[in-house]
Amino acid sequence: MEHEFWHERWAKDQIGFHEGTVNQYLHDHWAELAGQGNDAVLVPLCGKAHDMWWLHDRGHPIIGVELSDIACKDFFEEAQEKASVHPGEPFTVFRHDNLQIWCGDFFQLVPDDLKHVRLVYDRAALIALPKEMRKRYVEHLTAVIPDGTKILLITLDYDSEEMQGPPFNVTDQEVFELYGDDYEINHVLKRDMARDNPFAKRRGLRNGAAESVFTLRKK
Numbered sequence: 001m002e003h004e005f006w007h008e009r010w011a012k013d014q015i016g017f018h019e020g021t022v023n024q025y026l027h028d029h030w031a032e033l034a035g036q037g038n039d040a041v042l043v044p045l046c047g048k049a050h051d052m053w054w055l056h057d058r059g060h061p062i063i064g065v066e067l068s069d070i071a072c073k074d075f076f077e078e079a080q081e082k083a084s085v086h087p088g089e090p091f092t093v094f095r096h097d098n099l100q101i102w103c104g105d106f107f108q109l110v111p112d113d114l115k116h117v118r119l120v121y122d123r124a125a126l127i128a129l130p131k132e133m134r135k136r137y138v139e140h141l142t143a144v145i146p147d148g149t150k151i152l153l154i155t156l157d158y159d160s161e162e163m164q165g166p167p168f169n170v171t172d173q174e175v176f177e178l179y180g181d182d183y184e185i186n187h188v189l190k191r192d193m194a195r196d197n198p199f200a201k202r203r204g205l206r207n208g209a210a211e212s213v214f215t216l217r218k219k
Protein backbone atom coordinates (compact mmCIF):
# COMPACT_ATOMS: atom_id res chain seq x y z
CA MET A 1 0.00 0.00 0.00
CA GLU A 2 1.29 3.44 -0.80
CA HIS A 3 1.80 5.91 2.03
CA GLU A 4 -0.79 8.22 0.49
CA PHE A 5 -3.47 5.55 0.89
CA TRP A 6 -2.96 5.43 4.66
CA HIS A 7 -2.58 9.19 5.08
CA GLU A 8 -5.91 9.61 3.33
CA ARG A 9 -7.57 6.97 5.51
CA TRP A 10 -6.46 8.81 8.63
CA ALA A 11 -7.35 12.26 7.24
CA LYS A 12 -10.88 11.05 6.39
CA ASP A 13 -11.21 9.13 9.64
CA GLN A 14 -11.79 5.89 7.70
CA ILE A 15 -10.23 3.73 10.36
CA GLY A 16 -12.59 0.77 10.73
CA PHE A 17 -9.57 -1.29 11.79
CA HIS A 18 -9.25 0.67 15.05
CA GLU A 19 -10.74 -1.43 17.85
CA GLY A 20 -10.87 1.23 20.53
CA THR A 21 -10.32 -1.39 23.18
CA VAL A 22 -7.80 -4.08 24.03
CA ASN A 23 -7.60 -6.86 21.48
CA GLN A 24 -9.02 -10.09 22.87
CA TYR A 25 -6.20 -12.26 21.50
CA LEU A 26 -3.59 -9.98 23.00
CA HIS A 27 -5.38 -10.16 26.32
CA ASP A 28 -5.69 -13.97 26.18
CA HIS A 29 -2.33 -14.97 24.72
CA TRP A 30 0.24 -12.36 25.71
CA ALA A 31 1.31 -14.15 28.90
CA GLU A 32 2.05 -17.34 26.90
CA LEU A 33 4.54 -15.35 24.87
CA ALA A 34 5.95 -12.85 27.31
CA GLY A 35 5.53 -14.52 30.69
CA GLN A 36 5.36 -12.02 33.52
CA GLY A 37 8.49 -10.18 32.36
CA ASN A 38 8.72 -6.63 31.10
CA ASP A 39 10.84 -6.93 27.98
CA ALA A 40 10.70 -4.22 25.34
CA VAL A 41 8.02 -4.56 22.66
CA LEU A 42 7.95 -3.42 19.04
CA VAL A 43 4.48 -2.67 17.67
CA PRO A 44 4.86 -2.29 13.89
CA LEU A 45 2.19 -0.32 11.98
CA CYS A 46 0.66 0.49 15.34
CA GLY A 47 -2.04 3.02 14.47
CA LYS A 48 -3.46 4.36 17.73
CA ALA A 49 -4.16 0.91 19.16
CA HIS A 50 -5.14 0.88 22.83
CA ASP A 51 -3.15 -2.32 23.02
CA MET A 52 -0.06 -0.16 23.54
CA TRP A 53 -1.50 1.31 26.75
CA TRP A 54 -2.33 -2.22 27.91
CA LEU A 55 1.26 -3.33 27.27
CA HIS A 56 2.59 -0.14 28.86
CA ASP A 57 0.49 -0.79 31.98
CA ARG A 58 2.22 -4.18 32.25
CA GLY A 59 5.56 -2.44 32.42
CA HIS A 60 6.80 -3.09 28.90
CA PRO A 61 8.87 -0.38 27.22
CA ILE A 62 7.22 0.12 23.81
CA ILE A 63 8.26 1.30 20.39
CA GLY A 64 5.25 1.70 18.11
CA VAL A 65 5.95 2.60 14.48
CA GLU A 66 3.31 4.47 12.53
CA LEU A 67 3.22 6.51 9.33
CA SER A 68 0.42 8.86 10.27
CA ASP A 69 1.07 11.77 12.59
CA ILE A 70 -2.72 12.05 13.07
CA ALA A 71 -2.66 8.57 14.62
CA CYS A 72 0.35 9.43 16.79
CA LYS A 73 -1.23 12.63 18.12
CA ASP A 74 -4.68 11.05 18.64
CA PHE A 75 -3.18 8.16 20.56
CA PHE A 76 -1.99 10.43 23.36
CA GLU A 77 -4.76 13.04 23.16
CA GLU A 78 -7.58 10.49 23.37
CA ALA A 79 -6.00 9.02 26.50
CA GLN A 80 -5.57 12.56 27.86
CA GLU A 81 -1.88 11.92 28.19
CA LYS A 82 0.96 14.20 27.15
CA ALA A 83 3.86 13.17 24.96
CA SER A 84 7.05 15.06 24.27
CA VAL A 85 7.69 15.32 20.55
CA HIS A 86 11.19 14.95 19.14
CA PRO A 87 11.28 15.82 15.44
CA GLY A 88 13.89 13.96 13.44
CA GLU A 89 14.70 11.98 10.32
CA PRO A 90 13.59 9.41 9.40
CA PHE A 91 11.34 9.40 12.49
CA THR A 92 9.68 11.97 14.71
CA VAL A 93 9.49 10.39 18.13
CA PHE A 94 6.49 10.87 20.46
CA ARG A 95 7.54 9.91 23.99
CA HIS A 96 5.56 9.32 27.19
CA ASP A 97 7.51 7.54 29.95
CA ASN A 98 8.95 4.49 28.21
CA LEU A 99 6.19 4.38 25.59
CA GLN A 100 7.41 5.79 22.30
CA ILE A 101 5.71 6.08 18.95
CA TRP A 102 8.08 6.57 16.07
CA CYS A 103 6.24 8.45 13.36
CA GLY A 104 7.61 7.41 9.96
CA ASP A 105 8.10 4.50 7.62
CA PHE A 106 8.60 1.04 9.16
CA PHE A 107 10.98 0.20 6.31
CA GLN A 108 13.38 2.89 7.58
CA LEU A 109 14.07 1.04 10.84
CA VAL A 110 17.61 -0.27 11.29
CA PRO A 111 18.85 -3.01 13.68
CA ASP A 112 20.44 -0.45 16.02
CA ASP A 113 16.99 1.04 16.72
CA LEU A 114 15.71 -2.26 18.11
CA LYS A 115 18.72 -3.76 19.89
CA HIS A 116 16.79 -3.87 23.17
CA VAL A 117 13.55 -5.30 21.74
CA ARG A 118 12.62 -8.89 22.69
CA LEU A 119 8.93 -9.00 21.74
CA VAL A 120 6.77 -7.96 18.79
CA TYR A 121 3.00 -7.52 18.68
CA ASP A 122 1.52 -7.73 15.19
CA ARG A 123 -2.19 -7.09 14.97
CA ALA A 124 -3.36 -5.77 11.60
CA ALA A 125 0.18 -5.04 10.41
CA LEU A 126 1.07 -8.04 8.21
CA ILE A 127 -2.54 -8.32 7.02
CA ALA A 128 -2.66 -4.59 6.21
CA LEU A 129 -0.23 -5.18 3.35
CA PRO A 130 -0.73 -6.67 -0.12
CA LYS A 131 1.05 -9.93 -0.92
CA GLU A 132 4.27 -8.57 -2.43
CA MET A 133 4.67 -6.11 0.46
CA ARG A 134 4.09 -8.82 3.05
CA LYS A 135 7.23 -10.58 1.89
CA ARG A 136 9.18 -7.33 2.11
CA TYR A 137 7.68 -6.63 5.54
CA VAL A 138 8.74 -10.00 6.96
CA GLU A 139 12.21 -9.71 5.43
CA HIS A 140 12.66 -6.27 6.93
CA LEU A 141 11.29 -7.27 10.32
CA THR A 142 13.64 -10.25 10.37
CA ALA A 143 16.58 -8.03 9.44
CA VAL A 144 15.97 -5.51 12.24
CA ILE A 145 14.90 -7.54 15.30
CA PRO A 146 17.44 -9.43 17.43
CA ASP A 147 17.68 -13.23 17.32
CA GLY A 148 15.43 -14.84 19.93
CA THR A 149 12.74 -12.14 19.58
CA LYS A 150 9.23 -13.53 20.02
CA ILE A 151 6.20 -12.39 18.03
CA LEU A 152 2.48 -12.56 18.69
CA LEU A 153 0.90 -12.53 15.23
CA ILE A 154 -2.82 -12.34 14.46
CA THR A 155 -3.99 -13.10 10.93
CA LEU A 156 -7.25 -13.16 9.02
CA ASP A 157 -8.22 -15.61 6.29
CA TYR A 158 -11.24 -15.24 4.03
CA ASP A 159 -12.38 -15.93 0.49
CA SER A 160 -10.56 -13.23 -1.50
CA GLU A 161 -13.26 -13.39 -4.22
CA GLU A 162 -15.63 -11.81 -1.70
CA MET A 163 -13.64 -8.83 -0.54
CA GLN A 164 -10.71 -6.64 -1.46
CA GLY A 165 -8.20 -5.81 1.25
CA PRO A 166 -7.02 -4.29 3.39
CA PRO A 167 -7.25 -6.26 5.54
CA PHE A 168 -5.85 -8.88 3.16
CA ASN A 169 -6.43 -12.58 3.56
CA VAL A 170 -3.37 -14.41 4.82
CA THR A 171 -3.64 -18.18 4.94
CA ASP A 172 -1.99 -20.25 7.65
CA GLN A 173 0.14 -21.77 4.90
CA GLU A 174 1.40 -18.33 3.89
CA VAL A 175 2.50 -17.68 7.48
CA PHE A 176 4.61 -20.85 7.34
CA GLU A 177 6.01 -19.82 3.94
CA LEU A 178 6.88 -16.30 5.10
CA TYR A 179 8.34 -17.14 8.50
CA GLY A 180 9.26 -20.83 8.25
CA ASP A 181 12.96 -20.42 7.41
CA ASP A 182 13.84 -18.02 10.21
CA TYR A 183 11.33 -18.70 12.97
CA GLU A 184 9.96 -21.46 15.17
CA ILE A 185 6.21 -21.25 14.64
CA ASN A 186 3.40 -22.25 16.95
CA HIS A 187 -0.15 -22.03 15.58
CA VAL A 188 -1.97 -21.28 18.80
CA LEU A 189 -5.55 -21.13 17.59
CA LYS A 190 -7.87 -20.66 14.67
CA ARG A 191 -11.34 -19.26 15.24
CA ASP A 192 -14.17 -18.83 12.77
CA MET A 193 -15.65 -15.39 12.69
CA ALA A 194 -19.40 -15.54 13.13
CA ARG A 195 -21.28 -14.71 9.93
CA ASP A 196 -23.17 -12.01 11.77
CA ASN A 197 -19.91 -10.48 12.99
CA PRO A 198 -20.26 -6.75 12.13
CA PHE A 199 -17.00 -6.77 10.13
CA ALA A 200 -18.00 -9.87 8.11
CA LYS A 201 -21.45 -8.40 7.46
CA ARG A 202 -20.14 -4.96 6.49
CA ARG A 203 -17.60 -6.41 4.07
CA GLY A 204 -19.96 -9.00 2.56
CA LEU A 205 -18.06 -12.10 3.68
CA ARG A 206 -20.87 -14.60 3.14
CA ASN A 207 -18.45 -17.56 3.29
CA GLY A 208 -17.19 -16.34 6.63
CA ALA A 209 -13.64 -15.70 7.76
CA ALA A 210 -11.23 -17.14 10.29
CA GLU A 211 -8.69 -15.53 12.55
CA SER A 212 -5.49 -17.28 13.57
CA VAL A 213 -3.09 -16.57 16.37
CA PHE A 214 0.56 -17.55 16.06
CA THR A 215 3.51 -17.27 18.36
CA LEU A 216 6.87 -17.13 16.61
CA ARG A 217 10.45 -17.09 17.82
CA LYS A 218 13.27 -15.82 15.64
CA LYS A 219 16.00 -18.47 15.56
Ligand SMILES: C[S@@+](CC[C@H](N)C(=O)[O-])C[C@H]1O[C@@H](n2cnc3c(N)ncnc32)[C@H](O)[C@@H]1O
Pocket residue numbers: 006007017018019044045046047048049065066067068071104105106107123124125128166
Ligand atom coordinates in the same frame (compact mmCIF):
# COMPACT_ATOMS: atom_id res chain seq x y z
C1 LIG B 1 -4.71 -1.68 9.49
S1 LIG B 1 -3.95 -0.44 10.38
C2 LIG B 1 -3.63 -1.27 11.93
C3 LIG B 1 -3.24 -0.37 13.05
C4 LIG B 1 -3.06 -1.08 14.41
N1 LIG B 1 -2.09 -2.16 14.33
C5 LIG B 1 -4.35 -1.56 14.99
O1 LIG B 1 -4.44 -2.74 15.34
O2 LIG B 1 -5.29 -0.74 15.10
C6 LIG B 1 -2.36 -0.33 9.63
C7 LIG B 1 -1.57 0.90 10.07
O3 LIG B 1 -0.27 0.85 9.50
C8 LIG B 1 0.14 2.15 9.14
N2 LIG B 1 1.18 1.97 8.12
C9 LIG B 1 1.01 1.53 6.85
N3 LIG B 1 2.18 1.44 6.21
C10 LIG B 1 3.14 1.82 7.10
C11 LIG B 1 4.56 1.93 7.05
N4 LIG B 1 5.24 1.65 5.92
N5 LIG B 1 5.21 2.35 8.14
C12 LIG B 1 4.54 2.66 9.30
N6 LIG B 1 3.19 2.57 9.40
C13 LIG B 1 2.50 2.15 8.33
C14 LIG B 1 -1.15 2.81 8.67
O4 LIG B 1 -1.10 4.22 8.73
C15 LIG B 1 -2.17 2.23 9.64
O5 LIG B 1 -2.34 3.04 10.76
